[in-house]
């Protein structure tokens with residue numbers, strides 16, 4: 541049976557390793573941390589996944605936490621009135637919620653990756669705890685039929701050249717600050733169901749709030765994305781989790797008081813429940829050439845890393861793993877050569893390009909027709925629902941989002 545090495549045990553690596561294992565491949569999975577280290581470590585993401593990505597997990601019977609994780613049935617947008625925070629707490633200019641056709645869910649990656657990794661080993665997979673270096677891969681590329689690098693945004697990306705034509709930003713566009721909390725109240729506008737809440741503060745950044753299943757049960761995530769150098773870019777160097785949370789709440793009180801109102805009793809879920817970071821969105825050449833001449837194929841964030849402003853990375857990792865799995869199975873016993881690797885990536889890029897285009901658009905100040913669309917969705921429920929469901933299928937934004945004429949025609953068709 542064909543031997544495959546998967547380097548990196550995140551959403552894409554584990555989904556691929558478990559998928560290949562279920563089809564009888566001899567899979568080795570290399571992780572730089574044990575399951576226990578992941579479970580007791582720091583949060584890594586907010587990992588809200590929509591229907592299509594969740595379905596890929598169901599297809600492989602990996603939806604172990606589906607019944608426990610909160611079902612996210614809506615996606616809402618609120619916009620602060622520009623400049624309204626100058627004299628006191630901001631005022632809200634727009635507020636709506638769209639209904640998702642299929643629910644979304646967030647399972648703390650500490651829970652999911654640790655659980656999946658143990659399952660992989662229990663099913664007879666070879667799990668190697670080792671932080672792989674390029675020199676290791678040189679050796680392994682000669683002993684395995686295929687080496688997949690699914691190591692996220694870590695150092696191994698240096699093997700894959702940046703594709704400047706697909707990477708318009710050379711610098712991080714947001715400073716990220718995450719807090720996992722217990723004790724958040726429901727949104728009074730929809731107390732009977734859960735939604736992801738996207739709060740846009742023009743010229744300042746965004747606050748995302750969503751429920752999750754963490755190591756201590758149900759929780760909610762408060763996630764600030766701040767424009768670098770602006771008033772939200774204040775978390776660097778804050779080491780104390782309690783201080784991180786107070787800063788998060790202070791900013792909520794000023795910029796999103798409608799969210800602060802339900803957050804006055806929150807407490808951090810655990811000492812690892814905060815995260816700070818920033819990175820430049822980058823698309824890379826999918827094939828890495830090792831010093832000894834061997835080739836490796838990059839997976840998910842290694843080759844397409846978008847800013848989390850649109851909450852797509854885990855979704856894309858799941859879609860990438862599903863697409864690569866299909867390409868590997870279809871290849872049968874033939875060699876995994878460079879042409880196949882490029883074709884495999886191109887097949888994934890067919891869908892991934894829409895995520896990159898939309899995410900990069902959301903990082904820029906919105907043009908007038910997008911402001912009109914977001915405003916109109918407050919009066920036109922079908923527009924709110926369509927916007928929400930495009931988080932599941934970002935290709936749909938082509939039909940109503942980028943071009944002013946298409947946006948106007950779409951809105952006209954609803955009224």
Ligand SMILES: Cc1cc2nc3c(=O)[nH]c(=O)nc-3n(C[C@H](O)[C@H](O)[C@H](O)COP(=O)(O)OP(=O)(O)OC[C@H]3O[C@@H](n4cnc5c(N)ncnc54)[C@H](O)[C@@H]3O)c2cc1C
Pocket residue numbers: 547548549550551552553570571572573584585586587588589670671672673690691692693694695696716717718815817839840841842848850851852853854855856857
């Ligand atoms: C703050 C934040 C919020 C986010 N929110 C969302 C969201 O709401 N929805 C969403 O869909 N996405 C979200 N994302 C993005 C999402 O988390 C990632 O895109 C996704 O996890 C990428 O999956 P991956 O498999 O490519 O890599 P990862 O999940 O990053 O996994 C890579 C793994 O490889 C390991 N590794 C690294 N180097 C090595 C090495 N040398 N050897 C061995 N192992 C190695 C790492 O430890 C890690 O376990 C968010 C990201 C951030 C930072």
